[in-house]
Amino acid sequence: HAADAHRTDLMTITRFVLNEQSKYPESRGDFTILLNHIVLGCKFVCSSVNKGEEQKKLDVLSNEVFIKALVSSGRTCILVSEEDEDAIIVEPSKRGRYCVVFDPLDGSSNIDCGVSIGTIFGIYMVKDDHEPTLADVLQPGKQMVAAGYCMYGSSCTLVLSTGKGVNGFTLDPSLGEFILTHPDIRIPKKGKIYSVNEGNAKNWDGPTAKYVLVRFTLYLSFYAVAIISLELQTWFYDNDIMMNSMVADVHRTLLYGGTFMYPADKKSPSGKLRVLYEVFPMSFLMENAGGQAFTGKQRALDLVPTKIHDRSPIFLGSYDDIEEIKALYAAEG
Numbered sequence: 411h412a413a414d415a416h417r418t419d420l421m422t423i424t425r426f427v428l429n430e431q432s433k434y435p436e437s438r439g440d441f442t443i444l445l446n447h448i449v450l451g452c453k454f455v456c457s458s459v460n461k462g463e464e465q466k467k468l469d470v471l472s473n474e475v476f477i478k479a480l481v482s483s484g485r486t487c488i489l490v491s492e493e494d495e496d497a498i499i500v501e502p503s504k505r506g507r508y509c510v511v512f513d514p515l516d517g518s519s520n521i522d523c524g525v526s527i528g529t530i531f532g533i534y535m536v537k538d539d540h541e542p543t544l545a546d547v548l549q550p551g552k553q554m555v556a557a558g559y560c561m562y563g564s565s566c567t568l569v570l571s572t573g574k575g576v577n578g579f580t581l582d583p584s585l586g587e588f589i590l591t592h593p594d595i596r597i598p599k600k601g602k603i604y605s606v607n608e609g610n611a612k613n614w615d616g617p618t619a620k621y622v623l624v625r626f627t628l629y630l631s632f633y634a635v636a637i638i639s640l641e642l643q644t645w646f647y648d649n650d651i652m653m654n655s656m657v658a659d660v661h662r663t664l665l666y667g668g669t670f671m672y673p674a675d676k677k678s679p680s681g682k683l684r685v686l687y688e689v690f691p692m693s694f695l696m697e698n699a700g701g702q703a704f705t706g707k708q709r710a711l712d713l714v715p716t717k718i719h720d721r722s723p724i725f726l727g728s729y730d731d732i733e734e735i736k737a738l739y740a741a742e743g
């Protein structure tokens with residue numbers, strides 16, 4: 411009856427995290443309660459996306475659901491959402507020790523073209539019950555205690571790390587539970603796919619242009635010339651299979667290897683992606699899966715944000731591929 415045993419031994423995300431937390435005698439289940447409320451928000455967005463809600467409404471709806479779920483968990487003290495200009499300080503009666511930074515709906519411009527979209531979140535923990543301030547979330551990504559994303563595609567997959575590896579859970583709609591389907595995800599050491607929006611190619615700096623060229627065409631010595639050939643190249647290669655949805659692009663990179671890049675360019679010298687709730691959570695996951703995350707200048711998780719919506723260039727993915735990018739930036743000096 412092995413199959414039956416397997417069928418009845420349901421490793422839900424709640425049970426998985428409880429197992430993990432039980433290794434910490436001092437943990438009182440607070441993290442599990444917090445996570446359950448994040449999971450509630452993900453289930454809501456998953457069902458709304460499947461109902462075909464239109465984008466604008468979904469951007470607002472998902473933000474409201476996550477804020478209400480997180481506040482009602484009684485385990486948070488400050489929240490940062492991509493959709494809110496200012497941080498949300500939780501009312502004293504409902505405060506806990508966790509700070510959650512999140513992008514309620516990432517890639518939302520893709521809703522109408524069927525590309526998977528997602529929710530991204532990162533979790534910091536404060537040490538005591540002081541009055542929450544922005545300083546509690548303007549911390550380097552390496553201080554996060556957990557991070558994850560939920561991808562709303564053909565199925566709903568939640569990928570989570572609490573700092574000891576990465577695990578993936580798939581929503582079983584008949585149970586309404588996220589079941590462990592991708593235990594201990596490890597990103598391949600080297601990949602064949604890079605994902606970058608080449609629309610910005612003419613504004614890239616040297617190392618980025620070189621890296622992209624070295625991957626797919628003979629490297630030409632002057633990257634100015636390289637850009638021209640890159641223009642030509644975009645017509646002949648379908649190599650930047652970037653889906654313009656960070657969650658979908660990162661999920662593919664995590665499972666198949668390769669790199670995801672949103673470099674700086676002349677138009678946006680800090681790149682486009684936001685540090686707290688896009689760069690840090692995805693970098694945290696990549697490092698926990700054996701990959702790397704680099705800003706062009708430093709390890710992404712060492713960045714110290716100064717404002718809650720700060721942006722940073724980001725190169726993340728397979729260990730060896732990112733080493734190549736780091737070498738190109740080091741050579742540029």
Ligand code: AHG
Pocket residue numbers: 492513515516517518519607654655656657672682
């Ligand atoms: P969001 O939908 O949360 O605003 O984020 C969109 C981001 C990210 O998903 C993606 O990698 C990037 O925007 C794509 O930007 P471009 O369309 O400029 O390439």
Ligand code: MN
Pocket residue numbers: 492513515516517656688
């Ligand atoms: Mn986003």
Ligand code: MN
Pocket residue numbers: 492513514515516517518
């Ligand atoms: Mn968003």
Ligand code: MN
Pocket residue numbers: 492
């Ligand atoms: Mn947005």
